[in-house]
Amino acid sequence: MRLSRYFLPVLKETPAEAQIASHRLMLRAGMIKQAQAGIYSWLPLGYRVLKKIEAIVHEEQARAGHIPMLMPTLQSAELWRESGRYDAYGPEMLRITDRQGRDMLYGPTxxxxxxDIFRSHVTSYRDLPMTLYHIQWKFRDEVRPRFGVMRGREFYMKDGYNFDVDRDAALHAYNRHMVSYLRTYERMGLKAIPMRADSGPIGGDDTHEFLVLAETGESEVFYDAAITDLTLGSREVDYASEEECRAIVEEWTAPYARTDETHDAALFEAIPEDRRRTSRGIEVGQIFYFGTKYSEAMGATVTNSKGEVVPVHMGSHGIGVSRLVGAIIEASHDDKGIVWPEGVTPFHCGIVNLRQGDAACDAACEEIEAALEAQGLEPLYDDREERAGAKFATMDLIGLPWRITVGPRGIAAGTVELTSRRTGESEEMSLLAAVDRVAEVYRALP
Amino acid sequence: MRLSRYFLPVLKETPAEAQIASHRLMLRAGMIKQAQAGIYSWLPLGYRVLKKIEAIVHEEQARAGHIPMLMPTLQSAELWRESGRYDAYGPEMLRITDRQGRDMLYGPTxxxxxxDIFRSHVTSYRDLPMTLYHIQWKFRDEVRPRFGVMRGREFYMKDGYNFDVDRDAALHAYNRHMVSYLRTYERMGLKAIPMRADSGPIGGDDTHEFLVLAETGESEVFYDAAITDLTLGSREVDYASEEECRAIVEEWTAPYARTDETHDAALFEAIPEDRRRTSRGIEVGQIFYFGTKYSEAMGATVTNSKGEVVPVHMGSHGIGVSRLVGAIIEASHDDKGIVWPEGVTPFHCGIVNLRQGDAACDAACEEIEAALEAQGLEPLYDDREERAGAKFATMDLIGLPWRITVGPRGIAAGTVELTSRRTGESEEMSLLAAVDRVAEVYRALP
Known part of the structure; x- marks a missing residue:
């Protein structure tokens, strides 16, 4: 992409309304524009990150054997009356009346x-296990929306639902989701810690939240430092294996890690003092096992292998896709701007031309652009007639992990400069060596 | 994908509420389930087609140089009061009041x-031309929603907006969109004819609708048969070239083609009688040039090259993504079910195992599945323990263009059967020959 033809409205001033880094940086980097309180337009750069995150979620759901579909944003009040939640939900639910006077709502979950879909079509244990999910816009009419996309009203979320014949099978689904989520967050460059949580309005016996450590987090968190050393890395996981999933869940849930809602001071004190940590965290996902809460209320039953009609065991599992854009920035930025993890960066590599209009520099930039594209990468080429300082400031602000800088002196010597956004370190090398180095980094991503 | 692990709830009976083929077939093939009047859940098979169509739209927008972004579903009434459309729009607009008593609406466009985004960030002709688009859910509170996703209330649509410094530049954007749309529909296996149209509530001087011929279309259409012979094929188009785009538009708009709204009997009579056609059509897209209607009302101006501040010239351009799923089925089905064009099929090839559990048949099916996947294709393997007749009926109903049938007699002779859904013709060949033939068909797609 050529910056001269792109729509990247970066702001020089820091917007007054933004209280936290991610909100500030998303506005300044031209990623979002507020449409009204808690509702945002995703400008081209922000949209790209949103789609990268969404793609990772889809890929990891597919790996776990979950089936994508799509439910509408607006729902009928009737179904929510069946479950008893229509009255219970409170003013966060956006209630709507259509032209025929029918009660509807903008789905929060x-x-x-x-x-309802399940009970209309599935009647036998032979069709189980089954996990269906979708990624769709949702609405929660927050009384005080703030922190940009972190606590917006219209938000993009993955929510998945498992259907199993009994509690044991449903617990495997729970474990499978935990493993799948751990991998999902790792690919986004995040350390998201599963913590025992309260169930809130979804209901349920077992539930974990996934929290990213950040000073601006809404929850206070208490954990054993040992948990931050854990990593899935390139471990192969057989998601169909109950044992394998359970073992990973046990590994991740053995160290103490809780939010203030479920914190147990006595257990926390039992951790060796040098490993006790108190911090703040941003919730980026939650998994629930709630058994037959909805299936009983709504008559979703199957025949089990003994021929008995039993209510199906369910759980629900969510990842805050739009919220993750903010959470990743909270976890990864510096004074100059965003520092994207390679897994979610909107463009893979920036190209800065220090002398636009100089034939040799222009040709080198175009060659780099073509070479990166030939490797399947998406470069952003700053081909504007701007001072070097302005170009560097824009690149630092929007946070692409790698930048190749092309100037007349280097080109005369046959070199360009490759710079890491994270370390700030630069290295001179040949044009093709720089392209290869960048391509290698992305090829190595899990 | 193995059918035994998928969620494909096909219906044996024809649902009583469905009046047209596409609605009937989408329900029967387990593609959608009505959530409430005019609002549908997209079950896994339907979701796949929706995503295939969406992907083609994105690819062709990228080719034309248009920039993707995403606006929210809910909008503030304020902006619509600025343009004067809040009161003008009528009861199709779903009006919503949030917990603070603020007026909102579910965006119909x-x-x-x-x-508003444009005027906040762009001030100079140097940032133009610019075309931004998004694909997002929209709502129109139809008084009588019907025909399934063809005339639903919540619908998925691509809408794009061009911003240009003057009328000439905006007309190039108009032409560019027409060419881009022609290619988009061709890739979906559709013959969509651009027809002069009325502008409706969007306003504007120049507008064309794209109509797919089908008996169940809502509009009566009149056209010169010559237009149905036109095709872009593999023609390379330079979308930046005004001349090239204009030439294609002239080619496609020279033959008479109008809906009943703009029909001119005298012009129609002037066509040689053997080429005069009257039919019905389904609208699957529309392009508008409306000049400064919104920019003047809302103060969206730029400085032109002479230093004058002028209102920006705009147009808007829509493709009904969810509606296309129905329109394609209307244009391509038979007594047995859907016949997907290769460009949008939910799975590329079906695999039918006539003797599930037979070691040789199972092994052959798995080999075919792996070989198709190795070619980058997505097969659907019917591995259920069902009679051959039921398996064939399901495959015919869901309409995959190609089917490979594996039976014990063929396997003993080293052959499988490759069947075209469209022609019904079958051919015996080796397993690998069948896979190669299928892969070749998809490789040849534009």
């Missing part, structure tokens, strides 16, 4: 709708 | 919001 989809347990009712998916249970 | 996005001229106001995009104009």
């Amino acid at each position: 989809n347990e009712e709708l998916i249970t | 996005n001229e106001e919001l995009i104009t």
Whole structure:
């Protein structure tokens, strides 16, 4: 992409309304524009990150054997009356009346709708296990929306629902989701810690939240430092194996890690003092096992292998896709701007031309652009007639992990400069060596 | 994908509420489930087609140099009051009040919001031309929703907006969109004819609708048969070239083609009688040039090259993504079910195992599945323990263009059967020959 033809409205001034880094940086980097309180337009750069995150979620759901579909944003009040949540939900639910006077709502979650789909079509244990999910816009009418996309009203979320014949099978689904989520966050460059949580309005016995450590987090968190050393890395996981999933869950849930809602001071004190950590965290996902809460209320039953009709065991599992854009920035930025992890960066590499209009520099930039594209990468080439300082400031602000700088002196010597956004370190090398180095980094991503 | 692990709830009976083929077939093939009047859940098979169509739209927009972004579903009433459309729009607009008592609406289209983004960030002709687009859910509170996803209330649509410094530049954007749309529909296996249209509530001087011929279309259409012979094929188009785009537009708009709204009997009579056609058509897209209608009302101006401040010239351009799923089925089905064009098929090839559990048949099916996947294709393997008749009926109903049938007699002779859904013709060949033949068909797609 050529910056001269792109729409990247970066702001010089820091917007007054933004209280936290991610909100500030997303506005300054031209990623979002507020449409009204808690509702944002995703400008081209922000949209690209949103789609990168969404793609990772889809890929990891596919790996776990979950089936994508799509439910609508608006739902009928009727189904929510069946489950009893229509009255219970409170003013966060956006209630709507259509032209015929029918009660509708903008879905904040989809347990009712998916249970209705299930009960209409599935009757036998032979069709189980089954996990369906979708990624769709949702609405929660927050009384005080703030922190940009972190606590918006219209938000993009993955929510998945497992259907199993009994509690044991449903617990495997729970474990499978935890493993799948760990991998999902790792690919985004995040350390997201599963913490025992309260269930809130979804209900349920077992639930974990995934929290990213950040000073601006809404929750206070207490954990054993040992948990931050854990990593899945390139470990191969057989998601169909109950044992394998359970072992990973046990590994990740053995060290103490809780939010203030479930914190147990006595257990925390039992951790060796040098490993006790108190911090703040941003919730980026939650998994629930809630058994037959919805299936009983709504009559979603199957025949089990003994021929008995039993309510299906369910859980629901969410990842805050739009919120993750903010959470990643909270976890990864510096004074100059965003520092994207390679897994979610909107463009893989920036190209800065220090002398636009100079034939040799222009030709070198175009060659780099073509060479990166030939490797399947998406470069952003700053081909504007701007001072070097302005170009560097823009690149630092929007946070592409790698930058190749082309100037007349280097080109005369046959070199360009490759710079890491994270370390700030630069290295001179040949044009093709720089392209290869960048391509190698992305090829090595899990 | 193995059918035994998929969620494909096909229906044996024809649902009573469905009046047209596409609605009937989408329900029967387990593609959608009605959530409430005019609002649908996209079950896994339907979701796949929706995503295939969306991907083609994105690819062709990228080819034309248009920039993707994303605006929210809910909008503030304020902006619509600025343009004067809040009161003008009528009861099709779903009006919503949030917990603070603020007036909102579920966007039926996005001229106001995009104009607001533009005026906040762009001030100079040097940033033009610019075309931004998004694909997002929209809502129109139809008084009588019907025909399934063809006339639903919540619908998925691509809408794009061009911003240009003057009328000439905007007309190039108009032409560029027409060419880009022609290619988009061709890739979906559709013959969509651009027809002069009325502008409706968007306003504007120049507008064409794209109509797919089908008996169940909502519009009566009149055209010169010559237009249905036109095809872009593999023609390379330079979208930046005004001449090239204009020449293609002239080619496609020279033959008479109009809907009943703009029909001119005298012009129609002037066509040689053997080429005069009257039919019905389904609208699958529309392009508008409306000049300064919104930019003047909302103060979206730029400085032109002479230093004058002028209102920007705009147009808007829509493709009904969810509606296309129905339109394609209307244009391509038979007594047995859907016949997907290769460009949008949910799976590329079906695999039918006539004797599930037979070691040789199972091994052959798995080999075919792996070989197709190795070619980058997505097969659907019917591995259920079902009679051959039921398996064939399901495959015919869901309409995959190609089917490979594996039976014990063929396997003993070293052959499988490759069947075209469209012609019904079958051919015996070796397993690898069948895979190669299928792969070749998809490689040849534009």
